[in-house]
Amino acid sequence: MGARVRAPPLGRCRRVALGRAPGREEAAGYFWGVLPAATVAATAGAAPLVAVVGGGPAGLLAAQRLAEAGCRVQVFEQKATLGRKFLVAGHGGFNLTHSEALGPFATRYGAQAPFFAPVLAHFSPQELRRWAADLGIATFVGSSGRVFPEGQHKPADLLRAWLRRLVELGVETYPRHRWLGWAGAAGLRLLNEKTQQEFTVAPAATVLALGGASWPQTGSDGRWVPLLAELGAASMPFAPANCGAEVAWSAFFQEKVGRAPLKNVALSCNGHTVRGEILLTDYGLEGTPVYALTPQVRAALAAGRPAWLHLNLKPDLPLSELQQRLARRKPGASLASFLAESLKLKSPVPTLLRELTGPTPPDLAAALTALPVPVAGLRPLAEAISSAGGLGFAAVDAHLMLRQRPGTFVAGEMLDWEAPTGGYLLQGCFSTGAWAAAGVLAWLNSGEQVN
Incomplete structure (x- = not known):
């Protein structure tokens, strides 16, 4: 272990003055910024730097929670824009979550229900609705129990409001930046795909939220599997879920x-x-x-x-009753006519x-x-709504920190869980993102991170 960094009080990172909210040109810098080819390190006396790799729902919510706690947050996304999988999730009806009680809700995650029970309690469907309302998107419960935005809002409306909030919080986002692997005990190797420049960052903690393997055109291509395998972190093979x-x-x-x-x-x-x-x-x-x-x-x-x-x-x-109706079928009556008249x-x-x-x-x-x-x-997996398989839960602790790489946390569809449609998939991503962020804060306040 390297030198220990004295941690701020439990539950929050040390807050730095972020100044006024950036203007449009400055905001564009956050979304299209280029990091220099140098190592960015967390230093004592400044807000701890947390890297979030993956700009989907899990990664962005983790980034928001960490920034609200006073951390300096950098989000790296390999695609040209953030939230692409989130936008796809809204096709055919923007179903944000479900109104089901937490007990039955957790059972929707099958074998991983014991893990999800406290995770859902930490960031519940009700909390998700409050979060959306805080961004200006009110929600309602439909007749099926599913939760939808009011006023015909689309996923893009919520995403725009969300990205504005991240800018206000000082979150730095870097599209077209692909994660290449590890750099030392705590660092990350990254590639700016626009300039083809490789560089490293050395954050105090990292959240990996790289997605599963469905809809790879949105960025969830599963290329992270061998990088985690280098650590001895085993993944289950990906398979299509919620598919035809x-x-x-x-x-x-x-x-x-x-x-x-x-x-x-x-x-x-x-x-x-x-x-x-x-x-x-x-x-x-x-x-x-x-x-x-x-x-x-x-x-x-x-x-x-x-x-x-x-x-x-x-x-x-x-x-x-069905058998009684079938018994009334007249000899010679065509099956099509009989079914239409008697059974509609x-x-x-x-x-x-x-x-x-x-x-x-x-x-x-x-x-x-x-x-x-x-x-x-x-x-095929590529057209499935979601994927089964992914990083096994044996590779992480109860806070979603990799056992083989302390200070690195995992969230979202990278993990080996699946759930039905109806709001359960998005809720699982949001909740694990919030849970990983809480794990990061506990880690930063433990004093165990490497400088």
């Missing part, structure tokens, strides 16, 4: 159906059932129920077992039944309530 399922439809079905929704259905896999709307596509199935069952489908495929989704087309109709099941249901059961289903009631859909695979 591939079905080997016939050419006839692909041409006749194309893309068609099925509303108010229930989808099941290995004892798990999810209600909602799915979309038939030329390659398979999309939609919230499909995404929610990705872990079960992925597990079956990984084990070499057949993966089946079972589709209930009339989940609100009791089986006895119109196109593409008859074509779907024919595709999966043949021209005449041997058990029509079973076909309508548990239609077996064979899954050939999952859509």
Whole structure:
């Protein structure tokens, strides 16, 4: 260990005078600044320097919390702009979080629920809503329990307000700067991709928030895995999560159906059932129920077992009532006409039944309530909403600090967790960012950092 730095009082970094909020030209300097080819070090008597690598939700929230505590913060992002994955997350409806109580909320993270319980308590969905309101974006709870911005606000509106707040706090942001690896006990090697100049920074602490491996065009490309492996920090292989399922439809079905929704259905896999709307596509199935069952489908495929989704087309109709209606079918009546008149099941249901059961289903009631859909695979990782896999939790302590590199913390989708859509993914990123920031502050106040 090097010389110890005397820490400021517990819970805060030593605050330095940041002066007035920068003007537009000065703000642009923060977002497009270029660091000199020199080592930037934290020194006693000044605010501790914290480097945040990754400009997504987890990294930016960690940066905000640290700056509010008085730290000097530098954010390095390899893409040309910050928050690209955040903007993608808002496609199809800007669902910021969920109103579910914390207990059930934590269970949405599956095997990592014990870790997320205190993390969510530290930065809860209610706290996230207060944070958004403080940026001028009020929210409301929809009928599904999901939380959305009021006034037709888009992700870009919140991101702009957020970046303005970071400028006001003095956070320095450096787009087009890629992390190359380690430099000594506490330093980082970085590349300015615009000038192709390599340099190092030597912060008092680091937060890595580099994302998983879905939507790599936003910056979450998983290239950090070998850099952490150098330390002995093991990662689980990345796999698609919250993605479409591939079905080997016939050419006839692909041409006749194309893309068609099925509303108010229930989808099941290995004892798990999810209600909602799915979309038939030329390659398979999309939609919230499909995404929610990705872990079960992925597990079956990984084990070499057949993966089946079972589709209930009339989940609100009791089986006895369904059987009574089916018994009233007149001889000679076409299946399509009967389904439309008696059960309000119109196109593409008859074509779907024919595709999966043949021209005449041997058990029509079973076909309508548990239609077996064979899954050939999952859509590619690059187009998945999120990814499973990532840095194993054994590599970090309870504060998300790397066990093999004290002073370096990890947040967001880098970690090996997954959650369904509906606000749980963004909340997980925000909460782990806040948790990592709290860990940094505790570390800086422990006096154990290397000078």
